[in-house]
Amino acid sequence: MSLFPFGLFRITAAAPEVFVADPARNAEAIIAVTRQASDSDVLLFPELCISSYTAADLFGQTPLLDASxxxxxxxxEATAEHRALIVVGLPLAVDGSLYNAAAAIHRGEVLGIVPKQYLPTYREFYEGRWFRSGDGHEPATLELAGSEVPFGIDLLFRCGGATIGIEICEDLWMPIPPSSLQAIAGANVLLNLSASNEVVGKARWRTDLVVSQSGRCLAAYAYAGAGPDESTTDVVFGGHCLIAENGVVLEQSRRxxxxxxxxxxxxxxTADVDLERLDHDRRTQTSFDDALPLLPRPYRVIEFSLPASSSAPKTEAEPALEADAAPPLPRPPRRRIPAHPFVPAPGPELDARCGEVFAIQTAGLAKRVSRLSEDSPLVIGVSGGLDSTLALLAAVKGCDSYGWPRTRILGVTMPGFGTSAHTRTSADDLMEGLGIRSEAIDIRPLCLEAFRSLDHRPLGIQLGDMDVETxxxxxxxxxxxVTDLVFENVQARVRTFLLxxxxxxxxxxxxxxxxxGxxxxxxxxxxxYNVNTSVPKTLVRFLVRYAADRYFESPVRETLHRIADTPISPELLPLSSSGEIRQDTEATLGPYELHDFFLFNVVRNGFSREKIAYLxxxxxxxxxxxEATIDRTLETFYRRFFANQxxxxxxxxxxxxxSxxxxxxxxxxxxxDASRGAF
Incomplete structure (x- = not known):
């Protein structure tokens, strides 16, 4: 069991108030921030935040270094009862050299210190004037407050499922950042202490670097930038803080x-990063381990323990969680849990997603049809429901893009015993509006003959010599x-036979x-060929609406919106006495938005049943x-998912x-024939 409930590891990135060249006041400002993040697992502060980044030639002064x-x-001393690993930046003199360094502090102890490797000494930056680069030749330890502290660019810090690597500002901007090697060595949480000034366009590039590095490293990446209290003699620092996870920004501050x-x-x-998701991605992306031969050195791993986290308020310091202790109660997550992971929030991102998906569907189908003889018709059963409508729209736009006449498409409506007037009208209107060929076949006589051939009593009715209308x-x-699987399956198979x-x-x-299934x-x-094969149900409705508004005029547009508003049903069971749809798929299976949520977290993330229910x-x-609805629907998902492979x-x-x-x-x-005993 992970030390962190469901693998959620809490990070705070902060830009504290800074007093230039005044370490004592800066220490108090940092301590004040730690009190605001009492339940975090890591607190990250900016580069040289102890002294201020802009101390310039004062870095050469003994009073400033001693005060740091x-x-x-x-x-x-002040954070000895704090649960988090606290990472701060300071100038540090070691054996006659001065380093721009990051100190990792936990429960009153400095666990280790990591020097900066790449020193910018160009344009507005002048670090080479004061500091020496960490290059692997620095001492392995240093003396600090009477203790020997590990020192070097080969340090990682591990607690439970979290392995933490540290780099400093310019390190990230290099072709091969130190964090890349740390990730290959096992780090899944990467921290960057930074002092990045604001100039036009830099924030976008900085964000892209953080996001892309988290994605390349299959890791969490936290970035804390120095704020506007730094000296403004020549530049202004923005206080930009970011937390990303595997290519996605979880949180970012104002700047x-x-x-x-x-x-x-x-x-x-503050944000929770999901260590279990990162571990899953590293396990399944097997090429990640292929980079192990690139490591230039072994890494020293410094172990530490965090007190148990829980949703209950804490009144005093808690003991560290022992390996065989009961797992802590899960705290509410500090991250957005997407209820619809396949569907972005309405706006430009949703439009872009729909446009991309629809284009992939259209291109895939057009290529396949291009290999057929020119007189081969493209046949589709048009029910007036969402799925067949989306497939038909992809076929129409595929024909348009290749210059084929839309009459190459044959739309077939096949009303059965549960077809409603609403969907039948929608299907007819759609085919007419799109200008495809259409055909209508009443499947009921064929189904009735099939029931008689099977000696089957559909829904318990003795057929005798009944005709279709009777x-x-x-x-x-x-x-x-009353249900009857044979009654439903015969209709579905007759339709497929006709198509x-x-x-x-x-x-x-x-x-x-x-x-x-x-x-x-x-x-x-x-x-x-199935253009909808990897389109989830929660996205289909948005795709139909997107295509309606982007590619089609009235009256087709109105027809498409009417279809998008139709309840989801296979229309295989009888209608009500008033002619309304009585077979509601979601009433039988549970809400599709829950099933799609479960599907994403099972297949994409490999999460446990307990974690999925928690999320x-x-x-x-x-x-x-x-909770009863969630648990019941989740059980339905697992049961049907395993039974229908x-x-x-x-x-x-x-x-x-x-994905x-x-x-x-x-x-x-x-x-x-897999068993779901472990699930």
């Missing part, structure tokens, strides 16, 4: 130049809770349906779900559009 050492001792007025005093940000009337009397007999069939089933084997499960309780879905083992080709795919040829290879 005294300040470190003061911070260690000088962000369009708001400057501020006085400290600023800080049987349809009899269905109205069937109670809503397959007409040409190249375009599949419509989506990623969520594949995960849950919500299809009829060798029925709607099968096609010649779901803290996510903001379209409506609040109680045999359907996923033989799905048609189709394009991967996001999650269940293709047996690509992302997901799972035994069809």
């Amino acid at each position: 050492r005294e300040a470190i001792s003061r911070i260690a 000088v130049g962000d369009g708001q007025l400057p501020w006085r005093g400290a600023s800080l940000i 049987f349809q009337q009899a269905l109205v009397e069937v109670p809503a809770d 397959m007999s007409r040409g190249f069939v375009l599949g419509t089933g989506d990623l969520s349906e594949q995960a849950l 919500w299809s009829t084997y060798n029925g709607d499960h099968m096609s010649m 779901a309780r803290h996510a903001k879905f379209s409506e609040p779900y109680d 045999f359907k996923r083992s033989c799905v048609p080709d189709g394009p991967k559009v996001g 999650v795919s269940l293709s047996p040829r690509g992302d997901w290879r799972m035994p069809s």
Whole structure:
């Protein structure tokens, strides 16, 4: 069990108030900030924050260096009861050389000190005038406050599942940052103490560096920048702080130049990074370990222990968590838990995501169709529902992009015993508006004959010599809770038979349906190519609306929006006496937004059932779900996910559009007879 509940490791990055060349006052300012982050696991402060970065030639003065050492001792003493690892920057004289260094302090002790490796001495920077670079030849230890302290560029700090590497400002801007080597050596939390001044455009590049480094290193990356209290003789420092995780910014502070007025005093940000997710990604991205031969040196690992964290208030220092102790109670997460991980928030990012996905679908289908004979029709069953509509739109735009006539597409509506007038009208209006060829086939007579051939009593009804209309009337009397899998499967397979007999069939089933096995084997499960194969249900509706508003005019646009607002149903069970849809998929399976949340965290992140339930309780879905609903739906997900791998083992080709795919040829290879005992 991880020391940190569900692997959530809390980091605070802060830009404290700074007094230029006054270590004693700076120490008190740092101590004040530590009191504001009492439940963090790491507190990160800027480069040379003990002395101030802008002390210039005062770095050569013995009083400033002595006062900086005294300040470190003061911070260690004042934070002896604080649970976090505290990392601060200071100038440090060692064996006749001066280093720009980072000190790691925990529970009153300086655990180790890491020197800066790359010293900027160009344009506004002049560090080479005062400091020596850490290059591996520095002493392995130094004396500080009467103790021997590890010193060097080969230090990592480990507590439970967190292994921490430290670099300083310019180190990140190099072709091979020290943090890259630290990550290869095992560090999954990377810290950067910085003093980066603000000039036009620099903040964007700084953010890109932090984000990309966290992604390349499959790590968390925290960055604390010096603030505007530094000397402004020639430059202004922005106080920019960032926390990123595997290519995504979790939190960032305001900064000088962000369009708001400057501020006085400290600023800080806090976020939980997910160590379990990072470990999963490193395990599954096997090429990560291929870089191990690049390491230029072994690393010394300094172990330390954090007191247990919990959601309960603390009144006194807690003992460190022993290896065999019960895990601490999970605290509420300090990170956004995306309720819809496949769908960005409305706005430019959502539009860009929809545009990218729709283009991948269209390009994939167009390439496949280009290999067919020119007279080969592209056949699609059009139900008036979301999935078939999205597939049809991809086919239409694929034809448009290749210069093929839209009449190459044959849309077939196949009303059955549960088809509503609403969806039938939507299907007819859509096909007419798009200018494709259309055909309507009433599948009920064929299904009735199939029931008789199977000697089956559909939904308990004795057929005798009933005709279609008599049987349809009899269905109205069937109670809503009566189900019949054969009744549903026959309709699905008849539809597939009719489509397959007409040409190249375009599949419509989506990623969520594949995960849950919500299809009829060798029925709607099968096609010649499926453009929706890795599109989750929660995204389909947005894609239809996106295509409607971007590519189509009235009345097609209105038809598409009407379809996007239709309840999700396979329409295989009878309608109500008033002709309304009675088979609501989400009433049977549970909400699709929950299933897609579970799908992402199982397949993409490899999380445990307990962690997924914990995260779901803290996510903001379209409506609040109680614990019973979450747990019941999660059990449904696992049960159906394991039971239906045999359907996923033989799905048609189709394009991967996001980070999650269940293709047996690509992302997901799972035994069809796997047990879910461990899940």
